[in-house]
Amino acid sequence: MRDNFGLGISIAILVALCVLASWVGEFWTGVLARCVTWMFLAISFTIAYSFANVPSVAQATVFGAGAFTAIWIAPLVHGDIVLLLVASIFAGAIISLILAFLVLRMSHSGAAIGTIIVAIAFSMLGNAAVGLTGGTDGLPLPTLSFHFFGLPLAAGPNFGMLLLGTGFLSALLLGFWYVSGTGRWRTVRAIQQNALRAQMLGYNAAAYRIMVYTISGAVAGLGGGLYALVSRHVAIDSISLAMSLKSILWAAVGGITSIYGGPIGVLLIQLTSEILLRWTVRVDLIIGVFLIVVALWLPQGAMGLKQRYFKMKR
Template sequence: MLARCVSWMFLAISFSLAYSYANIPSVAQATVFGAGAYAAVWATSLVGGNMILIMTAGAAAGALIALVFGALLLKMSHSGAAIGTIISAVTFSMLGNAAVAYTGGTDGLPMPAQAFHLLGMPFAVGPNIGMLLLGSAVLAALLVAFWLFSGTRTWRVVRAVQQNAMRAQVLGYNAAGYRLAVFAVSGCVAGLGGALYALISRHVAIEVVSLSMSLKSILWAAVGGVTSIYGGPIGVLAVQLASELLLRWTVRVDLIIGLMLIAVALWMPRGVMGLRRPRSSQQSQ
């Protein structure tokens, strides 16, 4: 369960990137996540058990689909993009159910039996401690990379575009280009998470591209703090831990989690990350 939670953290991060930094309210991030998962399964049949290539295939598939989505969504209004991604999520889910030969439909596709290896060393895939450590290491590397990138001039331009795209355009920056690039990165992150999910589960069903999965990514990001890249992982841990605890007392977990989301939206709009006091206020006290 923990290993799968790590893969879902990539999905939550991808929504935060798309919504807060590309200014695209994508309700189809699970479609990109699922594309990465299926790409990993298909790639395994082609490249064998090379896990680096498998994860690269998932990340590349996610980035490519996000580029296509993004090019279309940037031509729409904010609300239009949200509606467009909902339609896309439902459409791709229906197509996946129809294309049983390629996706396995509701039964899904098993990960091909291979001798998996990482950097030349044998590696056991599945819901085990090894995959938990691998996923955690990749996640940590990703978060460190974002932290380092946040101090660069390019990131400052991204934030300027996020805050006021028209003003950034007047100052000579290609606002649409920066937004598309950030959305492509969000797709890459989702695709990488999907590839890890496929390696952990050793099976991919069409439900991973469903609208409900996309809504879960929004829930995770909202609880952790949608305006922070680091909020997604916190949200996944908080929601999944709450779900596991609630299952011991009631079967109406979805109802309670829904009420939790309403409470977060009303009283904690910035999520758990919003509970941190600004550094300036800490220094003044």
């Protein structure tokens, strides 16, 4: 069933970010642009967890792969942003496809442990492969004249990149909204709820789960490519286990069962952190308390407020 409310809230938030960025200054525009790229990461975890039924703790690894791919391929495509992002999407999808054949053979808890091992292993490999990743220093985005369908577009934490990110994210959310009303998506939901029953009805549950998990990787890869363009530098931190855990927190705060919850979670946590940093260094403690409150009194995240509201109206 299509979630008109969730789509409307998400699009309204993205429009508000663009309007806000026009008068908050360069620093906050950069913060908002990075937040938009992280929204793709949060959404990718929601897709993997809630629709492929895989508790993937390696989504940041896929996100980082998309980011590093953008760095590597930028000179080869002469700054063509379209080709650069296509390569990032492809990289994320391929890695997730390979992971899918491994984790879907495991139990639910086994998949979580397996993806944790993958996240740690890739982080260690990234630190060791200095020639490819720059090691602990990371890699800068090559200085090029970037263009989007022939139009010049400067890379960096600027308004143009914010518009680009929100444009892609809006298209993704609209696409999901459309697909969620189709029969194919109802099959995906049926498999997520009871894969064995769906398989007995003749559906290839494994193929559907692989497809959905691969799509989650493509979304993370796209976010990684945009992150490289916004930050103009990619460090190993972007593929770390800590970054994957952040994506889980963002999704949980926004509403882990809704694809529209991730963007809300990113804004709530990241903007709160940035604002609190002006007054205290104990940001992690405050955010931790906030997360405990959410877990206890709002287990379905911010999107769960919608259900409470409609129940009260009844």
